[in-house]
Amino acid sequence: MEGQIKRIGVLTGGGDCPGLNAVIRAVVKTAIRRYNLEVIGIIDGFYGLVNDIMEPMTEEKVAGILHRGGTILGTTNRDNPFRYAVEKEGQLTFEDRSEQCIENLRRRGIDGLVVIGGDGSLSIGLEFHKKGIPVVGVPKTIDNDLSATDVTFGFDSAVTTATEALDRLHTTAESHHRIMILEVMGRYAGWIALYSGVAGGADVILIPEIPFDLAKVCDHIRARAEKGRKFSIVVIAEGAKEMGGEMVVQKMVAQSHDPVRLGGIGQSIGQKLEMCTGMETRVTVLGHVQRGGSPTAQDRILSTRYGSAAVDAVMEGKFGHMVALRTPKILAVPLQEAVGTAKQVNPDGQIVKAAKSVGISFGD
Amino acid sequence: MEGQIKRIGVLTGGGDCPGLNAVIRAVVKTAIRRYNLEVIGIIDGFYGLVNDIMEPMTEEKVAGILHRGGTILGTTNRDNPFRYAVEKEGQLTFEDRSEQCIENLRRRGIDGLVVIGGDGSLSIGLEFHKKGIPVVGVPKTIDNDLSATDVTFGFDSAVTTATEALDRLHTTAESHHRIMILEVMGRYAGWIALYSGVAGGADVILIPEIPFDLAKVCDHIRARAEKGRKFSIVVIAEGAKEMGGEMVVQKMVAQSHDPVRLGGIGQSIGQKLEMCTGMETRVTVLGHVQRGGSPTAQDRILSTRYGSAAVDAVMEGKFGHMVALRTPKILAVPLQEAVGTAKQVNPDGQIVKAAKSVGISFGD
Amino acid sequence: MEGQIKRIGVLTGGGDCPGLNAVIRAVVKTAIRRYNLEVIGIIDGFYGLVNDIMEPMTEEKVAGILHRGGTILGTTNRDNPFRYAVEKEGQLTFEDRSEQCIENLRRRGIDGLVVIGGDGSLSIGLEFHKKGIPVVGVPKTIDNDLSATDVTFGFDSAVTTATEALDRLHTTAESHHRIMILEVMGRYAGWIALYSGVAGGADVILIPEIPFDLAKVCDHIRARAEKGRKFSIVVIAEGAKEMGGEMVVQKMVAQSHDPVRLGGIGQSIGQKLEMCTGMETRVTVLGHVQRGGSPTAQDRILSTRYGSAAVDAVMEGKFGHMVALRTPKILAVPLQEAVGTAKQVNPDGQIVKAAKSVGISFGD
Amino acid sequence: MEGQIKRIGVLTGGGDCPGLNAVIRAVVKTAIRRYNLEVIGIIDGFYGLVNDIMEPMTEEKVAGILHRGGTILGTTNRDNPFRYAVEKEGQLTFEDRSEQCIENLRRRGIDGLVVIGGDGSLSIGLEFHKKGIPVVGVPKTIDNDLSATDVTFGFDSAVTTATEALDRLHTTAESHHRIMILEVMGRYAGWIALYSGVAGGADVILIPEIPFDLAKVCDHIRARAEKGRKFSIVVIAEGAKEMGGEMVVQKMVAQSHDPVRLGGIGQSIGQKLEMCTGMETRVTVLGHVQRGGSPTAQDRILSTRYGSAAVDAVMEGKFGHMVALRTPKILAVPLQEAVGTAKQVNPDGQIVKAAKSVGISFGD
Incomplete structure (x- = not known):
């Protein structure tokens, strides 16, 4: 399988999050240095995927971005290709543009797609996976509410x-x-x-x-x-x-x-x-x-590990999976397990108990 | 004159501001080390002056506070001794309690009063000066809108x-x-x-x-x-x-x-x-x-200089004055000149011009 | 068992480390608030244990120290009660003063001892445990080289x-x-x-x-x-x-x-x-x-959890144990497992691999 | 005079200093936006001037650099065109290459040269001025030891x-x-x-x-x-x-x-x-x-003001001058006054006195 992959795409979806650039950098560097792949950056998240706005990524383009907040690829948190807002005759309607995305990926010869996003973007990634697109997810959210991973990048910075x-x-x-x-x-x-x-x-x-x-x-x-x-x-x-x-x-x-x-x-x-x-x-x-600013040291490390592991997962053919931290390891877990249910604080868990022990009230 | 001063008081008035503790520390250390004075800390600003809530300050008490936000003396931004809010039979009325303050200072043998505050607190200080209290002011406000000084402490931190x-x-x-x-x-x-x-x-x-x-x-x-x-x-x-x-x-x-x-x-x-x-x-x-947090290096230096210079001014008998930065010197200027008119940005000044030169719009 | 413990001691040993104060605070607050215990602070680590320099801790004493570097209890990284340096007639000799420590603890009625330290201090703690002292350890080192825990506090700050x-x-x-x-x-x-x-x-x-x-x-x-x-x-x-x-x-x-x-x-x-x-x-x-400065958010949380869990462990009679992070839980693990062997970086592990993928050379 | 200037050059010389990029940005933006000039960036300081390594600057190139340490133009602290090190037959000799620089500037049609540097670079700038090159200096040094200005940029960051x-x-x-x-x-x-x-x-x-x-x-x-x-x-x-x-x-x-x-x-x-x-x-x-890292807010403001004022000075024909802060104004002062003598701390000045008042020893 590995030998067949030549070119991968990468996009960032949803709200801004410290560490996005660090993930992009690790994806690009790992793909080029370790696996000799080409990398295509998809601009402004799924909007760029629908509208075929993409550009080749180089090591040069990701130099010096490790510590920078934001995403050099841009992002939106509105555009869903499966329910894409279109204005027609003054009316806002929603259309399924997923086939257009698939066509864009095929025409550009993209053999693997790294989707960096939260629950929404990863759910879209899962839908694409079900339609045959080789997707690997990277769990991003400052809220840390994604199941299946110990922690998401961006959370420590927030x-x-x-x-x-x-x-x-x-x-x-x-x-x-x-x-x-x-x-x-x-x-x-x-x-x-x-x-x-x-x-x-x-x-x-x-x-x-x-x-x-x-x-x-x-x-x-x-x-x-x-x-x-x-x-x-x-x-x-x-x-x-x-x-x-x-x-x-x-x-x-x-x-x-x-x-x-x-x-x-x-x-x-x-x-x-x-x-x-x-x-x-x-x-x-x-x-x-x-949501902004330079990511913490911890988030830069986690982002680098996630980005690098995502390309490893692509090369291992682990599509429909998301990289996840199961301390101390990064594993690939099925996207199906990761999306759909928010990970919430356990009211009876250790951290809440410790917080109460030091005198914090939760009003309960 | 110098030989007669034995004991000074210090209070912080108005809104919180990074550097207050650095000023207090410099006042206490300069008074004790350089001039062998006693220092009385007045608690919660003019409220403590009215109600005689004070405590002796030592070098021990100001150890380790240079870099800490807030004020160990406490502050309020409501209490004006000349128009002091009192609740009587369910009604809020305002009374002049300034004589009570003067009596408190006299009874405690306080020969000089350092008032660290903004326009409001310094105006009160000026009123006390006019009634014969030996007041020296220190210009505090994150807003930097005090006349007569190049800059107030707290501004750089904000x-x-x-x-x-x-x-x-x-x-x-x-x-x-x-x-x-x-x-x-x-x-x-x-x-x-x-x-x-x-x-x-x-x-x-x-x-x-x-x-x-x-x-x-x-x-x-x-x-x-x-x-x-x-x-x-x-x-x-x-x-x-x-x-x-x-x-x-x-x-x-x-x-x-x-x-x-x-x-x-x-x-x-x-x-x-x-x-x-x-x-x-x-x-x-x-x-x-x-308003909070550790003051910047610049504010700690300015605060230390102000606090130390305020005690120098007390010893020089410069009552009714405020210490002020006239770069590179700290001078004592009459409180009368310092209060009452806010220092505003000059719309035609150099900084606004430079800002416009680099492309900033002011909407004008 | 729980009902019998009335008073615990706490000491910090070895090199300075961001988060020590946060652990002390959590120990004191948890002991007082949750379990109604008395807490005795032992000054300057094992030096204070040998020489009986201790003082009662209150919530007041630990107020405002969560974010401060250093340790309010003081520490040394030289004094080992089992091999205590003594100068006699101009000669430096080493003596076993452990019995003196045990006597000090007994006389003061200390039923549990929380030792916050790295490999050296925890090894001493283990020796005391073997002599019957009810010790619980808290893993501290900026180097993160302690086995048996995912991470030590102080590491993220360093x-x-x-x-x-x-x-x-x-x-x-x-x-x-x-x-x-x-x-x-x-x-x-x-x-x-x-x-x-x-x-x-x-x-x-x-x-x-x-x-x-x-x-x-x-x-x-x-x-x-x-x-x-x-x-x-x-x-x-x-x-x-x-x-x-x-x-x-x-x-x-x-x-x-x-x-x-x-x-x-x-x-x-x-x-x-x-x-x-x-x-x-x-x-x-x-x-x-x-080694200095305010601990990161992550270290403050970990330190708070460790300190609180250490008191829980004391109350559960888990002596000879150390609290340890096994993400996402804090557990008590035998000190025997934790000390003696340094946790080292795995040259073939995921993090080194990811580092190499993004172009970092290790000179190998 | 103003009408004749069409194109200016800018270079950074000497050791790295926080704020260099902020000055460059202000020079480029002010030149383009306010005066409609072309700006040529000279690469690696005087090395680039000697060897004619230059490139046109655009607003695009200086976007997002305000808060970044270092200099996008590069710098060296070795190369002096008037005493330029050349290796000849294995021997290091020094040659005067200033005419070559002048020729490079003339050929490229550069009507004004902004030199951002410390005492060394500004002295070179002065020599060029004496040879007829229209030079304006910007005072840079983390050491703050330049005469003729209240403060240099980079100092507050250091x-x-x-x-x-x-x-x-x-x-x-x-x-x-x-x-x-x-x-x-x-x-x-x-x-x-x-x-x-x-x-x-x-x-x-x-x-x-x-x-x-x-x-x-x-x-x-x-x-x-x-x-x-x-x-x-x-x-x-x-x-x-x-x-x-x-x-x-x-x-x-x-x-x-x-x-x-x-x-x-x-x-x-x-x-x-x-x-x-x-x-x-x-x-x-x-x-x-x-020397590194993001400049403080104060240094970014000062750098922006300096950079913008340097272009103003070029347009006003104030060659052989350096922009300088005379609080609260930025003025142009003769380079002759600015270079050659280091500004030192006054042992009897106010700041040393205040430092001593708060208990600091200078060992004197």
């Missing part, structure tokens, strides 16, 4: 960014005897909130997996104040849910998906906490700052 | 934090072909927006001093897109003003002062830009992250 | 510091067409060099586990220059070995252990590379910068 | 890097009760040592401008230890001088200029301090890490 913000808020909270709220990403899973909250010394962490009781949060903050700790740091995942109040909060979260709208849940909880504690409260919404 | 956020947004904007908006502090002066915008490679900077025309901002972003730069970074000071539309924007800004309310102007402009350019837009509101 | 240095050297190497050498810690294992080298985009990585041939290193650098990459970044672990030249290099390394002597191997290889390539070469020896 | 190293060493020094020595750049001027020492909370700073008495340094460290501060941080500029011992130390410094030789003065003083205090001592030599 946690680091949020932790730095918490370090900064800490000193200000303490000086002013205030409640400081940091709203971080995480609609369906609270990994960023949990990890940055533990690392940043938060007093309260609110995540989708553990519906919270606002009265308990207030009690916790007041109890701290009575013991002389007259400030509190609260980290809130954008998908956090109030007990018995899911409907209301969900609506708020839905709004916060709207491009420029801000601060659904952080602002809402902030107002309530200010009322029930009588303490001044301030809210920061980190937003896309979490 | 600019650095905002610049780091811009670095992160840059890669994401580029990967996604988006408009990324960063709303930074600055109600009356656009220094943080201007400096971080230039340092962070912004494409548009909107500041209070240069009312903007939204149509010109849209044109600028569209012109970039046509030249192949399909993303734009926009930095907005919270006090930015639309030409001829001040009233509306002002109202929005007013709301954003409300404790937990967020994203007045950033969100508002973001929605308009998305409409007029048709490009996806995302907004980040940095908020109090700008 | 890698991050070295990677930041490489990022800085990169731009300078490129501008000047130079060879830049960074010597990092790692006498017996090359983990820091390997990880930071991959993360920092090194061209050559030299580690103890893969003896290098200097001629091959020169060839690699020259080949790069011929392809237009007129600079190279070389990361060298202090214990790197030249093929067939171990004796000489060993001697050099031995010297570099000498307190203030510097740059054994980095300098030696630098001179040789300059000669064989004709390219200007510069050497940086990071030294103890790698 | 200070920041050294301060970060000190922050890391601090925690380790404290945990281990050690003396930690950091050797930083600065052969003739101690600016980096002074500023980073003040910012990093050093206990001792040794600089060329203040010859030190080792006995006084030992006394200071011992006095600290007696007061319970059992560690000390010592920052040493590579050109620091012992009182009455200049000859010896000078020799050592001279050796440290040798490409790969390391740790002249830091190591030497470390050994002596270890002996006289009996405290463990460790030495770090930061080396070229100080």
Whole structure:
């Protein structure tokens, strides 16, 4: 099999994520140096695949990008070839353009396709695999909510960014005897909130997996104040849910998906906490700052390993698979297992237990 | 005169600011080591002065705080002894408690008072000076809008934090072909927006001093897109003003002062830009992250110089003065000159001109 | 069993390591909050155990230390109670003071001892365990060379510091067409060099586990220059070995252990590379910068989990054990398995293979 | 005059320095956008000028380089066209190639030359100016030892890097009760040592401008230890001088200029301090890490202003001048005034006085 592969394609799909360039670099270098392949870069994710916007990749093109955020290939998080938005006579309709993609790949002689993406992009990759395209996936998401891998690349960088913000808020909270709220990403899973909250010394962490009781949060903050700790740091995942109040909060979260709208849940909880504690409260919404910037050392290593292993997987014919970290090894696991279900924080797991042991409240 | 001073007090007033601890440390060390004085720390700013909450400072207490954000003395940005809020029979009334402060200082034998604060705190300091209290000021504000000094401490740190956020947004904007908006502090002066915008490679900077025309901002972003730069970074000071539309924007800004309310102007402009350019837009509101965290090297040096010079000024009897940087020297200047008028960005000055030369639009 | 434990001790031994304070904090908080124990801090590692220098720990004492480097308990990397250096009549002799330690622990009513340390300190802990002291270990070393755990705390921080240095050297190497050498810690294992080298985009990585041939290193650098990459970044672990030249290099390394002597191997290889390539070469020896500073987010989380789990292990009576990360779980493993053999880089493992795939030479 | 200038050249000379790319970017953008000029980039400094290695610059080429260390134009710190090293029949001789440079500039129609460099490169620039070449200089050096400007770009970044190293060493020094020595750049001027020492909370700073008495340094460290501060941080500029011992130390410094030789003065003083205090001592030599990496926000702003003002100066015909910061303005000052004499730290100036006030010893 190995001998037959001559040319592979690579694309990045979905939201921006620190480490994308490091993966691209490793794919290109491994393909050229180890296997003597040609590599075609597909521009702007599946949009480029549909519209045949591609260019040959060289070692020169990936020089110096290891530490850079973003993706030199570009990405979109809208375009799905199987349900491709087309404007016709002023109407937006959806068409299946997957055959066009397959045709583009065939015409260019691409024998293997590396899809770097999260749940959405990898699901599209799986559909292409089922139609006979030799796809290998690389698990990307700052949210870390992909099953089948210990961790996704980009997560450590997002946690680091949020932790730095918490370090900064800490000193200000303490000086002013205030409640400081940091709203971080995480609609369906609270990994960023949990990890940055533990690392940043938060007093309260609110995540989708553990519906919270606002009265308990207030009690916790007041109890701290009575013991002389007259400030509190609260980290809130954008998908956090109030007990018995899911409907209301969900609506708020839905709004916060709207491009420029801000601060659904952080602002809402902030107002309530200010009322029930009588303490001044301030809210920061980190937003896309979490998606950008230079990846951490750990993410650069993981990205390099993923990218390199993805090409190995292509050469071993492991199509329909995704590279995954099963510490300390990188394995190839079926995409089928990886997509469709979000990996969530275990409310009874060790990390939540440790967090509670050091005095963090989850409002439960 | 010098021989008569035995004991000085020090307080921090107003909003949190990186470098406060470095100033406190320098005041305490200089007073003890160079002049053999006693130092009394006044807790929580003017609140502690009114209520006589003070404690003796030692070198031990200021060990290891040079690089730490916040203030070990605590601060509030509400309490004005000359107009002190008191609740009486359920009613909030304002009383003059300045005599009580003076009595507290006299009873404790405090011969000199170092007030570390911004325009508000220094104005209070000036009032006390006029009543005979030997006050020396230290100019603090992340906004850099104090007259009479080249720069305030805390400003470089705030600019650095905002610049780091811009670095992160840059890669994401580029990967996604988006408009990324960063709303930074600055109600009356656009220094943080201007400096971080230039340092962070912004494409548009909107500041209070240069009312903007939204149509010109849209044109600028569209012109970039046509030249192949399909993303734009926009930095907005919270006090930015639309030409001829001040009233509306002002109202929005007013709301954003409300404790937990967020994203007045950033969100508002973001929605308009998305409409007029048709490009996806995302907004980040940095908020109090700008006030916290470890001060930059430059701010630690400036703070150390200010703190040390403030004690020198006390010993030289320069009361009613504020230490100020007139590069390369630290001088003592009358508080009267320093307070009352905000130092604003000169729309025709060199920095704005240089920013325009490298292609930044101010929407004018 | 659990009901009987009332008071535990905690000490930090060996070289400084980012995350020590985070472990101490988690031990103290978990013990007090979850189990209502008393905690005694033993000062300056085993030195304090021998000399009975201890103090009660409170939540107050560990407030605000999560993000701080160093250890509030102090540490030494010399004192072994089983072979304790004593000066007698001008002669240095070694005595067994372990009984004195045991007596100190008994008299103070310490029912469990948490030893935070590397191979040396944990070996001492194991010896105490064999003498009946209820010891639980926490695996600490920036070198990551402890068996039985996926990773030690402090390692990620050291890698991050070295990677930041490489990022800085990169731009300078490129501008000047130079060879830049960074010597990092790692006498017996090359983990820091390997990880930071991959993360920092090194061209050559030299580690103890893969003896290098200097001629091959020169060839690699020259080949790069011929392809237009007129600079190279070389990361060298202090214990790197030249093929067939171990004796000489060993001697050099031995010297570099000498307190203030510097740059054994980095300098030696630098001179040789300059000669064989004709390219200007510069050497940086990071030294103890790698041991200090605020721990990364990942290390703070790991340290918090370790510290909390160590107290759990004490309460579960798992003495003679060490907490260890077996991703994603923290387990207790016998100290016997953990100490004595260094965990080394596998020359044929996945990470080295990935590093070679992206073009890094190990000189083999 | 302005109308006649059509094409300018730009080169970077001397050692690498954070901010070089930011200056280049500002020169190119200002020339193209504001004045509609062509810009020619001269590769590898004066080497490229002699050998006519040049290429046209576009806005595209300088996109995304604002925050990047190094120089996209390359640099050398050896090549002087007026004394150009040539190998002839195995002998190294020096020739004057300045006419060749002038011819290259004329043939390419370059009407103005922006030289970005330190004392050496600007002196060459001045010589060319005297021969009729229209030169404008931009003051670059991490050492900040250029007269005629308040500050050079690159200095703040170098200070920041050294301060970060000190922050890391601090925690380790404290945990281990050690003396930690950091050797930083600065052969003739101690600016980096002074500023980073003040910012990093050093206990001792040794600089060329203040010859030190080792006995006084030992006394200071011992006095600290007696007061319970059992560690000390010592920052040493590579050109620091012992009182009455200049000859010896000078020799050592001279050796440290040798490409790969390391740790002249830091190591030497470390050994002596270890002996006289009996405290463990460790030495770090930061080396070229100080020259690399992303420039600070302040340096990016200053670089942008310098680059833009340099083109303004060209258009105003201010040849033989250098742009300089006279806070808050950028002016053009005669190169004659700027070169030849190093700006040194004033031993009796305010910053040294403030440093002493907070307890820092200079060994005098």
